[in-house]
Each structure stands twice: as C-alpha cells, then as structure tokens.
Amino acid sequence: MPERSANGVCLAIEGLTKRFGGFYALNELSMQVATGHIHALIGPNGAGKTTFFNLVTGVLPADKGRIVFEGEVVDDARPSKRTLRGIARTFQNIRLFPHLTVLETVMIGAHCRAFPSVVGALGKAVLQPPFGEAGEERTMREHALELLSFLGLASQQDAKASDLPYGEQRKLEMARALATQPRLLLLDEPAAGMNPHETLELDETIKKIRDRGITVVLVEHDMRLVMEISDRITVLNFGTRIADGVPNEIQSNPAVIEAYLGEDVKL
Amino acid sequence: MFEGLLDGYTRSLLIFAGINVIAAYSFYAPFKTGQVSLGQAGFMAVGAYTAAILTQKFGMPFAVALVAGGAVAGVVGVAVGFPALRIKGIYLLLLTLGFAEIVSVIVLSWDYVGGAQGFRKIPFNRYTLDYVIVIILVLLMLFARLERSSLGRAMDSIHQDETAAEAMGIDVVRIKLLAFGLGAVIAGLAGALYAHHATYMDSTTFNVMMGIEILMFVVVGGGSTFLGPLVGAAVLNMIPEILRALRDWLELVPVAWTNFFPMNRVYDFLHDFLDFENAKRLIAYGIILIIMMIVRPDGLVTRDSLRRLAPARWKAKHA
Amino acid sequence: MIFQQLINGLMLGASYALIAIGYTLIFGVLRLLYFAHGEVFMVGAFVGLYLVVLGHANIYVALIGAMLACGLLGIIAVYVSVRPVPKDRPLAPLISTIGLTIILQNLAVYIFGGQQMAFPETIRQELYQLGPVTISSVQIFILVTAVTLMLALWLFIERSKTGRAIRATAENHETAALLGVDVNRVVLITFVIGSGIAGVAGVLDGIKNSGVSPFMGVGATAKGLIVMLLGGLGNVPGAMVAGLMLGMIEILSAAYIGTTERDFFSFLILILILLYKPTGLFGTRTIEER
Numbered sequence: 097m098p099e100r101s102a103n104g105v106c107l108a109i110e111g112l113t114k115r116f117g118g119f120y121a122l123n124e125l126s127m128q129v130a131t132g133h134i135h136a137l138i139g140p141n142g143a144g145k146t147t148f149f150n151l152v153t154g155v156l157p158a159d160k161g162r163i164v165f166e167g168e169v170v171d172d173a174r175p176s177k178r179t180l181r182g183i184a185r186t187f188q189n190i191r192l193f194p195h196l197t198v199l200e201t202v203m204i205g206a207h208c209r210a211f212p213s214v215v216g217a218l219g220k221a222v223l224q225p226p227f228g229e230a231g232e233e234r235t236m237r238e239h240a241l242e243l244l245s246f247l248g249l250a251s252q253q254d255a256k257a258s259d260l261p262y263g264e265q266r267k268l269e270m271a272r273a274l275a276t277q278p279r280l281l282l283l284d285e286p287a288a289g290m291n292p293h294e295t296l297e298l299d300e301t302i303k304k305i306r307d308r309g310i311t312v313v314l315v316e317h318d319m320r321l322v323m324e325i326s327d328r329i330t331v332l333n334f335g336t337r338i339a340d341g342v343p344n345e346i347q348s349n350p351a352v353i354e355a356y357l358g359e360d361v362k363l
Numbered sequence: 364m365f366e367g368l369l370d371g372y373t374r375s376l377l378i379f380a381g382i383n384v385i386a387a388y389s390f391y392a393p394f395k396t397g398q399v400s401l402g403q404a405g406f407m408a409v410g411a412y413t414a415a416i417l418t419q420k421f422g423m424p425f426a427v428a429l430v431a432g433g434a435v436a437g438v439v440g441v442a443v444g445f446p447a448l449r450i451k452g453i454y455l456l457l458l459t460l461g462f463a464e465i466v467s468v469i470v471l472s473w474d475y476v477g478g479a480q481g482f483r484k485i486p487f488n489r490y491t492l493d494y495v496i497v498i499i500l501v502l503l504m505l506f507a508r509l510e511r512s513s514l515g516r517a518m519d520s521i522h523q524d525e526t527a528a529e530a531m532g533i534d535v536v537r538i539k540l541l542a543f544g545l546g547a548v549i550a551g552l553a554g555a556l557y558a559h560h561a562t563y564m565d566s567t568t569f570n571v572m573m574g575i576e577i578l579m580f581v582v583v584g585g586g587s588t589f590l591g592p593l594v595g596a597a598v599l600n601m602i603p604e605i606l607r608a609l610r611d612w613l614e615l616v617p618v619a620w621t622n623f624f625p626m627n628r629v630y631d632f633l634h635d636f637l638d639f640e641n642a643k644r645l646i647a648y649g650i651i652l653i654i655m656m657i658v659r660p661d662g663l664v665t666r667d668s669l670r671r672l673a674p675a676r677w678k679a680k681h682a
Numbered sequence: 683m684i685f686q687q688l689i690n691g692l693m694l695g696a697s698y699a700l701i702a703i704g705y706t707l708i709f710g711v712l713r714l715l716y717f718a719h720g721e722v723f724m725v726g727a728f729v730g731l732y733l734v735v736l737g738h739a740n741i742y743v744a745l746i747g748a749m750l751a752c753g754l755l756g757i758i759a760v761y762v763s764v765r766p767v768p769k770d771r772p773l774a775p776l777i778s779t780i781g782l783t784i785i786l787q788n789l790a791v792y793i794f795g796g797q798q799m800a801f802p803e804t805i806r807q808e809l810y811q812l813g814p815v816t817i818s819s820v821q822i823f824i825l826v827t828a829v830t831l832m833l834a835l836w837l838f839i840e841r842s843k844t845g846r847a848i849r850a851t852a853e854n855h856e857t858a859a860l861l862g863v864d865v866n867r868v869v870l871i872t873f874v875i876g877s878g879i880a881g882v883a884g885v886l887d888g889i890k891n892s893g894v895s896p897f898m899g900v901g902a903t904a905k906g907l908i909v910m911l912l913g914g915l916g917n918v919p920g921a922m923v924a925g926l927m928l929g930m931i932e933i934l935s936a937a938y939i940g941t942t943e944r945d946f947f948s949f950l951i952l953i954l955i956l957l958y959k960p961t962g963l964f965g966t967r968t969i970e971e972r
Contacts, residue, residue, distance in 0.1 A: 153530060179532035191527040193520050195587070195666070204520045207513050208532030214514075214541055221512035222505065236513065276532045399773065446957050452772070453715055454960050457911055461952040464904065468946040571904065575780055582773050642796075645788040652781030657766040660774035 105167075106131040106280055106311040107152070112161035114147055114335075121147040123335035124161070129280075129328075134302060134312045136322045138346075139332035140355055145315040146188060148332070149282050153185050154178040165280065180208055184278035186269040188285045188315075192257040198268055199253040202240040205275025210236050243271045247301060263294045267301070274305070281305060283314040287321050299325055323347065331355065374492055378560050380600040381495035382553050386573075387580035387592035388502045389550035394586055395515070396542040397522035398447060401574045402459030403550045405466040408569035410436040410551025411558040412476055415485045418559065425488045425559060432555035433548045440547020444540045463574050471566035481565025488559035495556060499593075502549065506589035518542060583655055585662025594664050602651065603644050685815040687937045688930065693821060693890060695929020696828035700883035701902050702909035702921040703835065704876030710852035710916030710968045711872050717779045718759060719880060720903030721786035726752045726881025727894040728790060731801055741804040745827070745885050752881025756873035764869075783899075790896035798895035801888040824886050831882060832922050835875070839918050848872055852916050852968050908952045914962030924963060 107129040114122040122144045129135045137145050150156040152163055154175040163170045165181060172178050184205075193201055210232045211217035224230040229237070244250045247267045252260060257268060266286060273281060283302070287295050295318060302325055306312055316322050322329065323343045331339040331346060333355045339346055346352055369377070389403045414432035417423040423431075443462055447455055476482050488494070509515040520528040521535055529535045558564050576599075584595020613633055620626060701723055708716040726748040733739040733747045763778040808819040839845040850858040851868045859865055888894045909928050913920030928948060936944040955962065 155526075155530075174536065175529045176532050176534055179530060184532075185530055187527065187530075191524050191530075193523040193527065195523055196516070196519065200516055203513065204516060204528065204533065205531050207517050208534070211513055211517075214534055214537040217512070217514040217517070218541065221509050221514045224508055224512060230512075233513065272531060450956060450960060453709070453713075453915070454911075454956055456715065457907060457952060458956045460904075460907070461949045461956070464949045465946065465953070468949065472940075472946075571900075578773075579777060579780065582777050586773075642788040642791040646785050646792065649781040649784030649788065652784070653763050653767075653778045656763075656774045656778040656781070660768050660771045 104131050105129070106133075106165070107313070108162075108164040109152075110162040110164065112148070112151060112163065113159045114144075114151055114156065115159050120335045122151065122158075125332070125335065125337055126161075127330050127337055127340060129311060129313055131311055132306065132309065133327040134306050134314070134325050136326040136329045137313060137315045137332060138317070138319075138322055138329060139338075143332040144335040145332060146284065147335075149185060149284055149315065152178075152282065153183060176208065179276050179278070180212070182277070182279040183282065184273040184276045184280070185282040186266070186273050186284055186286060188288065190262075190265050190269055192265060192268060192272075194256075194258045196257055197254050198244065198249060198257055198260065199237070199240055201257050201268055202243055202271045202275045203236050205272040206236040206239055209275075209277050240271075240275060243274050246274075246304070247271050248297075262289055263291075266290070266298075270301070270305075274310075278310060280311045280313065283312060283316075285315055285317065287316055287318040290318075295321055369492075375560070376604075378492050378495055378556075380597065381492070381499055382557050382560075383576075383580065383600055384499055384593055384596040385495070385502065385549060385553040385556070386577045387584070387596040388506065389546045389548075389553060390577045390581050391506065391586065391589075391592045392546035392549060393539075393543045394546075394581060395509075395518045395522060396539050397451075397525065398539060398543060399452075399456055399578070400447075400459040400543070400546065401456050401571070401578060402443070402461075402463040403546060403577050404569040404571070404574035405459075405463030406436045406440055406547040406550035407554030407557065407573070408463075408466045408470060408564075409439050409547075409554065411554030411564060411569065412470065412482070413551070414555035415482055415558045415564070416476065418486045419482075419484065425486070425490075428559075429494070429552060429555045433551040436551020436554070437544050437548035440550075441540055441544040443547070444543035447543060448536060448539055460571065460574070463569070463571065467566045467570065477565065479565075481563060481568075482558075483563055485558050485562045485564070487562050488556075491556055491560040498552060498556075503589070503593065510589045514538070579652065581662075583652070583662055585664035585668075587661070587666050588664050588669050590669070591662055591664045595662065598663065599648075602648060606644055606647060687933050689815065689817055689821060691930035691933035692926060693824055693929070694933055695926035696825060696832075697883055697887055697890070697925075698905050698909045698929050699832060699922045699925025700828060700879050700886070701906040702913065702925050703832070703918055704880045705906045705910040706913065706916055706918055706921040707848070707872050707876045709910065710918075711848060711869055712764070712775075713968065714764070714775050714779070715907075716759075716873075716876075717776065717903065718763075718782040718786060719876065720899035720901075720906060721783050721790075722752050722755055722759075722877045722899075723880040723884045723887070723902045724790060724894070724896060724899035725755060725786060726884030727801075727888040727898060728794065728884075728896075729881065730885030730888055731799060731894050734802060734804055741823075741885075741889070744804070745882055748881035748885045749878040750881075752884075753874045753878040755881075756875075756877030757870065759877070760870050760873050764873075765866075783903075787896060787899060794896060796896060798893045800893050801891070803892075804889065820889060824890055827882070827886060831879060835879065836919055836922070838875075844868075844871060849967065905948065908948055911952060911955055911960075912962055914964045915966040916968030917962060917964050917966060920962060920964035920967075 105128050109125055109127045112122050112125040113120065125148070137148065139145060147156070151158050154172055154177070165183060170178060170181065193204065211220065220230065220232060241250060241253065244253055247270060249264060249267055249271060252264065257265065260268060287298055290298060299321060302312055326343055329341065329343055329346045330337055331352050338355060339349045339352045386403060386407060389406065390400060393400050410432035413435040414428035417428040417431055418425060447458060450458060470476060471479060517528065517533050517538060520533060521538060525535060554569065580595040580599055581592050583599060584593065585591030701719065704719045705716065708714060708719070729751040730744040730748040733744040739747065759782060763782045764775065767775045767778045769775060805820050805823050810817050839848060847858065847863045847868050850861060850863055851865055855865050887898065905928070909925045910921055912928060913924030932944045932948060935947045
C-alpha cells in the first residue's frame with residue numbers, strides 16, 4: 097500500500113474544538129498519530145473520544161481547528177468522501193446491515209473502491225452478463241472472502257449478519273471497514289462486551305491489521321489491551337489532552353491517575 | 364399486437380393493470396434506498412400532462428411525447444429529491460404527499476390544460492398495450508439486474524442503515540437522488556401511457572388515493588425483491604376479478620341447496636357481497652389488506668421465498 | 683367584512699384542530715400515522731345525523747352519541763388493525779389503517795349511498811350583533827362546543843394522571859413502562875379519546891355545512907396531517923393552535939386571493955414546514971428517533 101504521509105505523520109489534529117451549546121466536547125485538542133502506529137485514545141467517560149471520531153470521519157462538523165490526514169487538510173462535509181480518502185471506522189454500538197449476509201456486508205465496503213462513480217455503477221449493473229459473474233463482482237467477492245478469512249469469518253459467509261454472535265459481529269464490522277482499503281482505521285471500543293479470550297484474539301487481529309500497513313487509532317476502556325498493543329497513548333479529559341506518550345509513561349502519569357480516580361480502572 | 368386475440372374490454376383491463384405495474388416500480392425504485400414516497404401519483408401527473416400537451420397541442424407523435432413525459436417527470440423528481448435527501452420517515456411521506464397535492468392544485472387552476480373541466484380529447488394511442496408490455500419487460504430486466512449488482516446492494520445498505528452505508532464510502536446522496544429520479548421517470552411514463560389510453564384526465568385523476576395504492580402494490584407484493592411490485596400490482600388488480608369469478612361460481616350452486624332458510628340468507632348475503640358493485644368490492648379489498656398485514660407483513664414475495672423457489676441458481680451464483 | 687371572515691376562519695380552524703388532535707395524540711404514543719382517523723370523523727357525522735333524524739334526538743344527545751360511537755370505533759380499530767400487526771415493519775401498520783379507511787368509507791357508501799345527505803336544523807337560528815360582527819347562534823354553538831372540548835382535553839393532558847401517562851408514553855415507551863404505565867392501555871385510551879373528539883367534530887361539521895357525505899373524511903385527513911405537522915408531532919396544544927391558524931389562513935386566502943388557491947397555500951405551508959422547521963411551530967412531543 098503506497099504511503100503518502102508528511103514526515104511519517106498519518107493524522108495531525110490541530111486545535112480541534114466542538115461545542116454543543118455551552119458544553120465543550122472537544123476543546124483545542126492537538127495531537128499527532130504516526131504512520132504505522134497503533135495509537136490509543138483513552139479517558140474517562142464523556143471525555144470526548146466518540147466526538148473525536150465523529151469529527152475525524154465527518155459525521156459532525158468542527159467548530160474550530162484542523163484535521164490533517166497524510167499532509168492534506170480534511171474538510172469534506174460528507175463522511176463518504178472521507179472514507180474515499182482512506183479513513184475508515186467501526187461503530188461503538190455495532191451498526192451492521194440487518195438483512196445482508198456476512199459476505200454481502202463486506203462487499204458493501206468494497207463498493208466505493210470498485211465503483212467510485214454512481215453512473216458507472218448503474219452502467220455496470222445494467223450491462224452485466226445475464227448469467228455468471230461480472231469481472232468486478234468476482235474481484236470484489238474474492239477480496240471480501242480474503243478479508244473474511246483474515247478475520248476468521250470465512251465459514252460464516254452466507255449467514256445473516258444479525259444472526260452472528262456478538263464477538264463475530266464486531267469482527268464483521270472490522271472486515272467491512274477494511275474492505276474500503278483504508279490507510280487509517282478508527283476502532284470505536286472494539287473490545288466492548290468481549291471476554292478475555294476474545295480480547296486476546298482482538299489483540300492479535302489489530303496487530304495483524306497494523307502489519308498490513310494500516311495505521312490504527314482506537315478508543316478503548318480495556319486498559320490491559322490498550323497497554324499491551326499501543327505504540328502511543330493520548331489521554332483525554334474534558335475535551336483536552338492531559339497526557340500523551342508511550343504506555344509506560346502514561347501508566348505512571350499523575351494527571352492521568354487523578355483523572356481516573358473514582359473510575360473502577362486498574363492502569 | 365394481439366389485435367385479433369383480445370376484445371376491447373380485456374385489452375383495456377390489461378392496459379390499466381400494466382400501468383399499475385409500471386407505477387408500482389416507480390415506487391419501488393426510491394423505496395429500495397429506503398425512501399417511501401406517497402407522491403408518485405404527482406410524477407405520473409407531470410408525465411401525463413407533459414405528454415398530452417405535446418400530442419394534443421403540438422401534434423407530436425406519441426413516442427416523442429412519452430419520452431418527454433418521462434424526462435420532465437425525472438427532472439421534477441430530482442428537484443423534489445434534493446430536499447427529500449435529509450428528511451425521513453413520516454416527514455418524507457408528508458413531503459411527497461404535499462408535492463402530489465400541489466401538482467393537483469396546479470392542474471386544477473391552470474386553464475391551458477382544462478382547469479376544472481379537465482384535459483379532454485387526448486389523442487388515443489392504439490398501441491398502448493404494446494408500449495406497456497415492452498416497458499414492463501424492460502423494467503423487470505432492469506430491476507432484476509440491479510438486484511444482483513453491487514449498486515443494488517449499495518441501495519439495500521442505504522435502506523437498512525444509511526449512516527453506516529455513508530461511513531463505508533457509499534455515495535448516499537447521489538444514489539438516493541438517482542433512485543428518486545428514476546422512480547419519477549418511471550411514474551412519468553406510466554402517467555403518459557394512462558393519459559393516451561383514457562383520453563381524459565383532470566385534477567382528481569392522479570390523486571392521493573392513487574399514490575396510496577401504488578404504495579400498497581409494493582408493500583403487499585413485497586418490497587425486498589424485484590418481483591414484489593409485479594406480484595403486488597397483479598394480485599391487487601385481480602382481486603375484483605377474482606371476487607367476480609367467485610360470485611359466478613356461487614351462482615352455479617344448485618338452487619335446491621339454497622332454497623331454504625338459513626342457506627338462502629347466506630347465499631343472498633354472499634352473492635350481494637361479491638357483487639362487482641364498487642363499494643362492496645372495496646370493503647373486501649380493505650379487509651384483505653388488514654388480513655395481509657397481520658399474516659404476511661413482509662409482502663407476498665420475500666428474499667427467503669425467492670431463495671426457496673430457485674435454490675439451484677442461487678447456489679450456483681454463490682459457489 | 684374581515685371580521686366575518688375571521689369568524690369563518692375560526693370555525694374552519696376549530697374543525698381542523700379537533701381532527702388534528704386525534705392524529706397527533708395517536709402519532710405521539712405510537713409513531714403511527716392513523717390514516718383512518720378522517721373516516722372516524724365522517725362516521726361521527728353520520729351517527730349524529732341518524733340520531734337526529736331517526737331518533738329525533740336533540741343536538742346534545744347527537745353529540746354525545748357520536749362521541750361514544752366513535753370512541754367504540756377507536757377500540758375496535760385498536761384490536762383489529764393496530765394490535766395484531768407487527769410494529770417493527772414500519773409500513774405494515776400504515777397499510778392496515780389504510781385498509782380500515784377503505785372499509786369505513788365504503789361501508790358508508792354502501793349503507794348511505796354516495797351522495798351528500800342533509801343535516802336538519804337542530805339549533806334555532808338567531809343572529810346576534812357584536813359591534814361590526816354578525817354572528818349566528820349556530821356559529822356560537824359550534825365555537826363554544828369546540829373550545830370547551832379543547833380546553834377540557836388540554837386540562838386532561840396537562841394535569842390529570844392519565845394525561846401524564848399519555849405524555850410519558852409519547853416520550854418513551856420503555857421509560858413509561860418502567861414508571862408503571864400500562865402502555866397498551868394508554869394506547870387504547872388515546873385512540874378512544876382521539877376518536878371520540880373526531881366524532882364530535884364530525885357532528886359539528888355536519889351542522890356547519892348542513893350536510894354530511896361519505897367522502898368528508900378524505901379532506902379531513904389531508905388537512906389533519908398538515909395541522910399535525912404544523913403544530914408539532916405529538917403536541918396536542920400545538921395542534922389546537924395550529925388548527926385555528928390554518929383555518930384562518932385558508933379562509934383569508936380564499937377571500938382575498940381565490941378559492942382554488944386556498945388549498946395551494948395549505949400544502950405550500952406543509953412543504954415549507956417540512957423543509958425548514960419539521961419539528962413544527964411549537965415543537966414535537968414524541969418518541970425520539972434512534
């Protein structure tokens with residue numbers, strides 16, 4: 097995968113601010129994510145982590161500040177445009193397509209790369225051969241199957257997405273996001289609701305994703321996972337950055353410990 | 364085509380049924396992306412009036428008028444489709460309803476197209492049935508292909524979770540507009556065909572009830588596959604005929620069986636009820652609708668039922 | 683002259699308001715567009731007509747009779763076309779209420795024929811002069827009845843325990859259930875109240891127009907929906923005010939611009955509200971969208 101980064105910085109956030117009425121969800125947040133890193137974003141509940149994702153992916157507009165992805169300022173109004181740039185995400189409360197099969201779900205992710213133009217997609221739909229498979233369809237399907245194997249879901253390809261157990265639904269969300277061929281993947285609480293065995297598997301999976309050349313930013317509450325896989329951690333509280341460093345530094349940072357006091361978390 | 368085979372009445376029946384099928388697909392197109400429009404009758408009116416103006420006032424051939432009707436309806440469709448992008452659910456229902464009503468009011472007050480008297484003496488098109496059949500075949504092919512294609516999948520994904528689809532890079536805005544515009548074009552064609560067969564229309568022709576019926580064809584037939592609209596429109600159109608056939612069969616019951624009380628009462632009631640007279644037929648129609656929604660709310664044709672009917676071909680596709 | 687139009691506007695508006703109340707109440711607790719509500723209005727008018735004509739009843743009995751009959755119709759509607767239909771497919775309940783609409787309308791045509799029927803005089807016609815305004819006893823009766831009904835309903839919704847239960851259910855079914863509200867019963871009560879009021883509105887309309895027709899429900903449906911949206915979905919006081927407003931706007935535009943255009947303005951308002959203020963003039967009060 098070709099790397100277009102400015103000095104090894106995949107994502108640069110400069111003074112990002114988001115207000116809801118009088119409440120600052122993000123307040124002049126600045127941080128950098130290095131290319132090829134697994135970068136974690138942690139902080140107490142309400143610290144602004146999901147808002148951060150929503151701003152980077154374009155779901156919400158920022159009030160102030162800049163988002164720079166691979167050296168280019170990102171200000172597309174529509175999330176789909178940002179995905180085309182190479183930024184993909186999963187959702188905290190899984191948002192799968194209830195009536196599609198596992199395979200079809202992943203192929204949705206692949207659609208934007210195979211058919212960047214709607215008119216082109218319509219043309220291809222109308223002109224496809226009456227029996228058998230069109231070229232793009234086969235390519236997309238093989239690509240999707242590869243991703244399903246990568247995540248261990250290949251045997252479930254024809255199952256309905258909503259019939260899968262919780263842990264596998266999370267994996268499916270990741271497969272779908274990966275199908276958009278991102279260079280930056282935002283994972284929103286990927287370990288939520290997982291048992292220790294599944295979390296271990298997730299650990300491996302995230303590392304494998306990174307090994308494919310994708311920068312990963314994850315929001316997480318599971319500190320063991322965070323400390324184990326992160327190359328770098330940024331800590332948020334009240335919408336601002338209170339610490340930024342490697343796991344060891346964060347673990348012994350007094351400001352971080354204080355922010356978590358009262359929360360049932362072992363750092 | 365079929366000149367010698369069909370009498371005028373049957374021909375007309377088939378034409379109206381066919382136009383209803385086309386109208387059903389005009390609802391199906393935006394519905395595939397999750398947009399529920401009660402205003403397709405309004406687009407039919409746009410197509411109908413555009414075409415009728417061209418044939419009656421400007422002497423153009425029907426084929427040209429038909430294409431123009433569809434095109435103008437499509438343009439209006441995209442125009443309405445823009446504001447429709449950001450509203451959902453009941454709000455979209457009301458917006459499309461309002462649009463259809465406004466078209467009705469415009470037609471009513473525009474004397475050029477007849478105003479309150481209606482648009483009369485639209486040139487009759489002898490080949491309407493042929494056009495209807497061809498268009499239906501084209502639509503079937505189009506939607507069958509769409510269903511198997513990536514674009515069709517993308518539309519389904521928008522229907523099922525628009526936010527997630529957008530996040531996966533699907534160009535939701537353009538696809539929704541495309542679907543909405545396509546629906547309007549199809550409706551425009553249906554309207555133009557109607558006008559040149561009925562040769563008369565006014566502001567009450569393409570009314571709210573028609574918009575609702577179009578919605579019903581698809582919901583009853585099944586909105587998740589390309590055969591749903593066809594089946595729904597065909598079945599709902601055939602119900603009055605079925606009821607009439609039932610009454611004819613009823614009359615075959617030997618007189619001796621129903622000469623006495625209470626059978627004579629039962630017979631009279633059934634016979635009366637199955638009478639082709641409008642109001643009673645419609646009451647049966649309403650009852651059937653309610654029963655259908657209780658028993659089979661997903662419609663007559665669903666993805667699963669298609670899967671069961673054609674397992675071999677489906678499995679081959681996914682081999 | 684303008685005062686005369688204002689009175690007419692108020693009367694039309696009161697009619698719209700009473701119908702819209704039912705729509706918005708039901709939408710508020712069920713998120714369902716109860717299409718058949720306009721036909722309930724029509725049924726009320728016919729019940730009132732027959733009580734007066736066949737039962738030689740006075741107007742008060744006719745009103746109460748219509749209210750009770752329509753309340754009963756509301757109960758039937760719930761058991762036949764609302765409860766049995768699964769709610770997770772959003773269009774199915776809509777279609778079943780459309781089925782109910784078709785049944786009611788054609789039942790009326792079947793029983794009464796498709797023509798308009800005259801509503802006999804039940805109130806002694808007298809004219810009163812209030813300054814520049816001439817108002818008839820009939821008009822006063824209609825307005826007073828409508829306003830009283832609306833006031834009573836407003837007090838009920840805002841102050842009574844059941845009214846609170848209704849509002850809680852409109853906001854969130856689960857929370858309401860957790861607070862001990864029997865959601866099913868609330869839905870039923872909502873239907874009964876809404877339908878009963880529509881029944882009264884039907885009789886009042888019959889008096890106003892001196893006639894009833896099996897098709898009077900169709901127009902009521904369209905206008906009721908616009909008013910519901912204008913006042914804010916689920917917002918009962920909003921529907922009341924919006925109804926009066928729309929009635930005024932329609933009459934005034936008919937008087938000063940032209941009769942066919944009057945509907946045009948109503949639908950234009952509908953579109954503008956949808957595009958720029960879908961929460962209505964006074965805000966929605968209904969189950970939040972996920």
